[in-house]
Amino acid sequence: MAETLVRAGPALACEALSYAYPGAGEPALSDVSLEIPPGEFALLAGRSGCGKSTLLRAACGLVPHFHGGVIDGRVLVAGHDTAESGPRDLSRLAGFVAQDPETQVVSTTVAAEIALPLELSGASAAARARAVEEVSLALAIPHLLERTTDTLSGGELQRVALAAALVTRPGLVLLDEPTSQLDPVSGDELIWLLRRLNEEWGVTVLLAEHRLERCLAAADRVIAMDGGRIACDGPPSEFLDWALDSDAALATPAARMFSLAGIEPPPAGVREARGRLASSGIQPVAPVKAPDGPRLGPDPVASVRGLRVELDSGEQSREVLRGVDLVISAGERVALVGRNGAGKSTLLKTLAGLIEPVAGRAEVPRGIALLTQAPGDYLVRERVGDELPGEEGARMLDLVGLGWAVDRDPRDLSGGERQRLALAIAMAGRQEGYPGLVALDEPTRGMDRARKDGLAELARNAAARGAGVLIATHDVEFAATFAERVVMLGDGRVAADAPAREVLAGGWYFATEVARVIDLPGVITVADGAASLGAQR
């Protein structure tokens, strides 16, 4: 067994930390000073590129030991200076889960992946078996243990990566958007599991997240970053006050709803919001207009009948879709939701002809442009103009707002720009610019609210030009923004298919934060909620 490192002082301390990646003009972190005592549950908030991930990487030693670059100031993990202790030494003190779980898998089977940190620390076979069993039960993944990691969905991979980070029971857990690929049920379960670890075992949690509505209520403290600096550091209520004043996109939907309705102070979660409404005697009023029915036009752009699909999951095939029926019309904006492994990606790939069904049919009479979960896979050349040559290419670049980038290297574009370029590549040359169906698979991973709004606008434009838009997403807030209809898959079948205002308002998990606070039919967005509160006031 490896020697035990002594834990002393704060779980994490940064002293005037500044850092620039190799070759970068601007520093990723500037003069960051903070101290996180043992047993605290802290959130890192901020827009994309504000330095959240870099700070987490500095806390686990990857910065600067693995990434290089120029660092100034100090980072101490439980009293150990990261300048002297590298990631492998700090691994006994801090567990890290990065944004993209696909890059964190180093083993072939799930059981081996989870057991690896213990094996590397010299734990006995019996200790390894027990720890793997316990952590897999805690994360509800015992059924995955015998699977090979290349057969897991993104969400399943994320839970496996988390299990591997937790299996050694580190004192500090660093998580970079751990819920970005999890369905709402798993996302909530994960946050409360972290809270339980935090409360019962004193594990310090530092969690970077865009979807604060999921985790704000569980946090003791929020550290908001802007341009590599700490812009706000305080309890959730203080953070919400700051966000509503400085950058409303960072505030949670419930807080923005309260702010719009003129109710103060903003709530940190659903429970607090409902309690505050009840104690104030405010009774939300249902909207006068009843929810719309599904807008089924005469022009179907996707038609699925009795679709059954089996996938190879290692030793034997697994039935993923078990008789799906679905019709999408031109101009419709549809969100495809459901738990991890429910078959969302499989349905999209089958529509695109990448997977052959074992029974039933999936037709897209006017073609389909599918953007998979990894837009970078579409970018194979070193110049944007070479990906999309000719007049049609230039037209597509203009359509997605990238006409200016024709001579740029795709790798120099931002994440959102690369995504739009990949979408343009998938759509180029289809019928009159837009194919019948534009489909995107989990496009909001790692996106801040501003970028999500841009994507929703893109989807609305495509629908306005006659394309059906189908987006598989775990982000119910995003679904409420862009979709008029929601299809929920459950265990390979369509569990619900109804207007967004109906599906996203009537549940515990697949409901927006506003819907969970107001709990009235048809109220799902911030504007809806504020109107239902404002009408009474």
Place this chain on the structure above:
Amino acid sequence: MRAPFAYTPRPGVLQEAHPAAAIAFLASIVFVAFLFESPIVVAAAGAGAALAGLLAGARRAVLVALRLGLALLLLITVVNAIVTDRGSTILARLGDFPILGRVDITAEAIAAGAIIGLRALAAMVAAAVYTACVDPDRVLRLLRPVAGRSALTATLISRLVPLAAADHVRLREAAALRGPAAAPAGRGPLARRLLAGSLDRAVDVAATLELRGYGSSAPTAGSGERRGRSDLRLWLAAAALVVLGLGVKVAGADSFEAYPTLEIGASAPLLVLAGVLVAAGLVPLRRRGRRRRG
């Protein structure tokens, strides 16, 4: 859809064996294929590797490797026939070309190219059986004492193939989803993207290994890697192939000459070695469990 060469856990002699034994067995087949010029031996090595893969349950990997290997064999044969002007049996005179000069297609050049291609095919089949049947996690465990504290080395050695296979599947899907007016992905750009992406991924994986504590404690030899019931069978087969191959080679029985005229020997020792190579493909055959009476 899984990559054809991806490791699949399933009951089998190669899968359950100690990875060193499985690697030694497959490497011994490749060793003999590279030791000999005789097409009989090289073809037998390929057949032995393919048979071993089929019996180990890696049918898809073997078939894909055979398809790729045959394409490579054809390519090498054609190129060798065009660029080599040796050989006395001229089948066709194609005339004078810039750089190449006079191009005569000879039976000897075709045969010599085919032997090189056949050897590559045998190696590809053996490599495909290895990636599909030998658990990379256990190989990594085996490599730890050798790679010491260098996580990156171990990662690149043991993980690059499965990573590249997974990336290849994704990139191929993305290439198929490109719109008709987008530039076709093309083999060259796709291969460059695959290589760059795989190396990036390997570096990411190395970072993860560091975070998991790789190299933080001195690993023991083999890290307690369990031995399989069929290890002895695999080791004996590997030793027999190497010893027999070296013996036949030293005895001068490897009689093959491509130039100036084609001469293919078929001596008894060569035929015995070829037979043993094919028979070695039966080593992964699982023994059926005996039924208990009563």
